Amino acid sequence: MKIMTKLNQEILQKFPIFDAWNPTEPTMFQVMDHNGEIVNSEYANTITDQEAVAVYEWMLKIRIADEKCVNMQRQGRMGTYPSVLGQEACQIGAVYNQQKSDWLVPTFRESGMIWYKGIPLEKVMLYWIGNEKGSEYAEDINVLPVAITVGGHLPHATGIGWAERLKNGNNITVCSFSDGATSEGDFHSALNFAAVFNAKTVFFCQNNHYAISTHRDMQTKSKTIAEKAFAYGMPGVQVDGNDIFALIAVMKEANQLARDHNIPTLVEAVTYRIGDHTTSDNSKLYREDGEVEDWKPKDPLIRLRAYLFKKGLITDTQEQEMKDKAKEYVEATVKTALETKDPNIDDMFKYLLSESYPALEEQRLQLIEEFTNNQ
Amino acid sequence: MRELKIVDALNEALHQGMEQNDKIIVLGEDVGKEGGVFRVTTGLQKKFGVERSVDTPLSEGGIIGSAIGLSINGFFPVCEIQFDGFIWPGFDHIINHVCRFRTRTRGRLTTPMVIRVPFGGGIHALEHHSESMEAVFSHIPGINVVIPSDPFSAKGLLLGALESKDPTIFLEPKKIYRAIKQEVPEEYYTIPLNKARIEREGSQVTIISYGAMLRETKKALAEFIKTNPIDFELIDLVSLSPIDYDTVIASAKKTGRILIVNEEPRTAGLAAEIAAVIQEKCLFDLQAPVIRVTGFDTIMPLLKNEDYYIPGIKRITKGLNQVLA
Numbered sequence: 001m002k003i004m005t006k007l008n009q010e011i012l013q014k015f016p017i018f019d020a021w022n023p024t025e026p027t028m029f030q031v032m033d034h035n036g037e038i039v040n041s042e043y044a045n046t047i048t049d050q051e052a053v054a055v056y057e058w059m060l061k062i063r064i065a066d067e068k069c070v071n072m073q074r075q076g077r078m079g080t081y082p083s084v085l086g087q088e089a090c091q092i093g094a095v096y097n098q099q100k101s102d103w104l105v106p107t108f109r110e111s112g113m114i115w116y117k118g119i120p121l122e123k124v125m126l127y128w129i130g131n132e133k134g135s136e137y138a139e140d141i142n143v144l145p146v147a148i149t150v151g152g153h154l155p156h157a158t159g160i161g162w163a164e165r166l167k168n169g170n171n172i173t174v175c176s177f178s179d180g181a182t183s184e185g186d187f188h189s190a191l192n193f194a195a196v197f198n199a200k201t202v203f204f205c206q207n208n209h210y211a212i213s214t215h216r217d218m219q220t221k222s223k224t225i226a227e228k229a230f231a232y233g234m235p236g237v238q239v240d241g242n243d244i245f246a247l248i249a250v251m252k253e254a255n256q257l258a259r260d261h262n263i264p265t266l267v268e269a270v271t272y273r274i275g276d277h278t279t280s281d282n283s284k285l286y287r288e289d290g291e292v293e294d295w296k297p298k299d300p301l302i303r304l305r306a307y308l309f310k311k312g313l314i315t316d317t318q319e320q321e322m323k324d325k326a327k328e329y330v331e332a333t334v335k336t337a338l339e340t341k342d343p344n345i346d347d348m349f350k351y352l353l354s355e356s357y358p359a360l361e362e363q364r365l366q367l368i369e370e371f372t373n374n375q
Numbered sequence: 376m377r378e379l380k381i382v383d384a385l386n387e388a389l390h391q392g393m394e395q396n397d398k399i400i401v402l403g404e405d406v407g408k409e410g411g412v413f414r415v416t417t418g419l420q421k422k423f424g425v426e427r428s429v430d431t432p433l434s435e436g437g438i439i440g441s442a443i444g445l446s447i448n449g450f451f452p453v454c455e456i457q458f459d460g461f462i463w464p465g466f467d468h469i470i471n472h473v474c475r476f477r478t479r480t481r482g483r484l485t486t487p488m489v490i491r492v493p494f495g496g497g498i499h500a501l502e503h504h505s506e507s508m509e510a511v512f513s514h515i516p517g518i519n520v521v522i523p524s525d526p527f528s529a530k531g532l533l534l535g536a537l538e539s540k541d542p543t544i545f546l547e548p549k550k551i552y553r554a555i556k557q558e559v560p561e562e563y564y565t566i567p568l569n570k571a572r573i574e575r576e577g578s579q580v581t582i583i584s585y586g587a588m589l590r591e592t593k594k595a596l597a598e599f600i601k602t603n604p605i606d607f608e609l610i611d612l613v614s615l616s617p618i619d620y621d622t623v624i625a626s627a628k629k630t631g632r633i634l635i636v637n638e639e640p641r642t643a644g645l646a647a648e649i650a651a652v653i654q655e656k657c658l659f660d661l662q663a664p665v666i667r668v669t670g671f672d673t674i675m676p677l678l679k680n681e682d683y684y685i686p687g688i689k690r691i692t693k694g695l696n697q698v699l700a
């Protein structure tokens with residue numbers, strides 16, 4: 001876009017999706033429509049047919065695991081859980097093009113994303129069960145812990161992407177959040193710093209239309225979230241967040257802009273939170289059933305499924321096999337998670353500082369005594 | 376008289392306060408259409424409209440910061456912070472502005488408002504939903520901090536705060552939002568913000584607590600006196616800033632033994648502050664060291680280990696044994 005005077009136009013020209021996106025006449029980038037028809041043939045082969053089948057299988061896995069988590073909460077076997085129902089394409093698309101050592105800085109509605117990125121499902125479940133062992137990630141995986149405070153993690157992603165440039169490193173950082181987070185002051189600080197310091201960071205906003213009961217339209221007067229990028233002198237794009245092909249195409253460009261050119265970007269993925277905010281929420285209090293029904297046909301799974309069936313890339317039997325396999329895996333994982341012992345009583349003292357100190361040790365011993373003495 | 380829970384008592388106070396004073400505006404995340412995640416603001420938007428029960432964008436800095444302007448320019452904002460752990464993006468406005476305008480304008484521009492905060496642990500929620508950081512608020516000069524412990528005090532204190540000329544941080548013990556039912560008068564009444572309440576008079580030991588921990592303390596005492604029939608005095612502190620030292624010191628002088636129970640991290644806490652003042656004012660009346668029963672100087676664990684953090688009957692009983700020894 002010509003209005004971005006400070007941006008290197010020569011570089012941007014090599015990134016046609018970002019280059020073409022116009023904040024004064026915003027359009028949603030799409031490759032595949034709701035019926036699984038390709039509407040943008042230039043990007044039809046962003047991934048191979050085989051890869052598309054694998055992505056579909058992952059979407060099924062995420063949906064099945066997510067449903068299971070909601071049920072576990074209902075049965076009192078898990079704490080409050082935020083469902084990703086309807087956002088499966090974003091969960092995968094945000095990190096699909098990442099290399100293993102790239103960073104992910106997630107918020108809380110990312111159970112599928114962190115699993116896809118490589119955190120075992122068992123860990124994801126343990127965290128929501130309320131067992132600290134769920135926060136023990138392997139050394140070789142660059143994923144920050146679930147961020148519960150909305151917006152607070154955005155500047156952290158800026159810092160990681162900034163450090164990577166300073167180190168002449170090759171890793172990029174994807175920071176995921178949703179529409180509500182764009183109202184926090186930290187959103188401004190994060191994007192501004194990222195642009196000023198040329199951080200290798202991609203800001204990925206899952207605009208799922210709600211922040212609990214607050215509709216996206218009450219969150220900001222801006223027509224799109226993507227256009228906010230331009231105020232920071234960074235490229236932005238709005239993309240159909242239920243269209244996995246479009247997401248992958250956009251993130252490919254975004255990652256390369258960050259990796260090769262130290263140009264951070266803002267990607268707004270338009271999707272919809274089909275479920276309640278969390279298992280503690282009742283969305284009937286604030287939104288019409290009709291609205292949810294209108295979004296259901298735009299589901300990312302329905303659309304990819306239609307595409308795959310039309311192209312004869314998958315059969316009913318194969319699909320059923322995928323589902324059965326996923327269910328079996330999820331059930332086995334639930335079992336392991338539930339059988340995992342709770343952390344020790346004094347676990348809370350273990351990682352506080354690099355070393356303990358006498359007053360803290362005294363408290364730890366008091367706690368141990370409290371729960372081992374039957375006075 | 377009909378019985379109410381704390382949530383309903385607070386809701387009734389907001390309804391009555393807003394009827395009485397048309398300058399009161401309730402603002403916060405999800406307070407309008409949904410009535411707040413704890414339903415404390417239920418029905419306000421229907422009754423008073425979208426300009427007086429306002430769903431804001433997701434920004435605590437925006438909520439508290441703009442409440443300052445609303446207050447300076449003639450309104451009385453009631454800010455709802457969704458959970459205690461989310462107040463911090465707005466904390467700059469509390470510590471640098473809300474508490475200072477009166478001083479900085481030599482009394483001309485003031486910022487009366489209420490900042491309501493669901494407070495404390497014990498509901499097995501997610502991270503940042505269960506901390507007990509009252510000492511941080513009490514540490515700030517120029518702002519009142521109160522916490523009710525039952526439905527009756529919830530309604531009266533909130534109406535009191537709505538009449539105050541000063542800003543109030545109004546902590547709501549979320550664990551007992553729905554746990555206690557109590558007779559609450561239908562009519563409008565206020566309770567003074569800066570007074571402790573003697574829940575039970577006694578002569579042998581003083582126990583000071585507040586909020587949800589008061590209930591836990593009562594449970595522990597009920598058990599304890601079965602085998603140790605002591606004549607205890609129980610104080611509901613109510614006002615965490617300013618602290619009602621008249622009541623606290625009189626009791627300390629009378630019993631000579633003081634136990635303070637809360638769920639905050641121990642270091643530099645409110646319990647430490649109270650202990651310090653007691654030893655300054657009546658050291659020679661004491662028959663035992665002032666004992667603190669608190670949480671630990673650690674991060675509040677996830678729900679599986681949460682109960683190891685928050686003082687329960689065992690820890691309180693141990694404190695009782697210590698103070699009576």
Ligand SMILES: Cc1ncc(C[n+]2csc(CCOP(=O)(O)OP(=O)(O)O)c2C)c(N)n1
Pocket residue numbers: 109148149150151177178179180181182208210211212273277404433435457458461464
């Ligand atoms: C700083 C902060 N304020 C308030 C909350 C309470 N809260 C949790 S989720 C949420 C809404 C988040 O909306 P959005 O950012 O759109 O994420 P989504 O739930 O749609 O994934 C709120 C207000 C919080 N977690 N952190």
Ligand SMILES: [Mg+2]
Pocket residue numbers: 178179180206207208209210211212
């Ligand atoms: Mg959202």
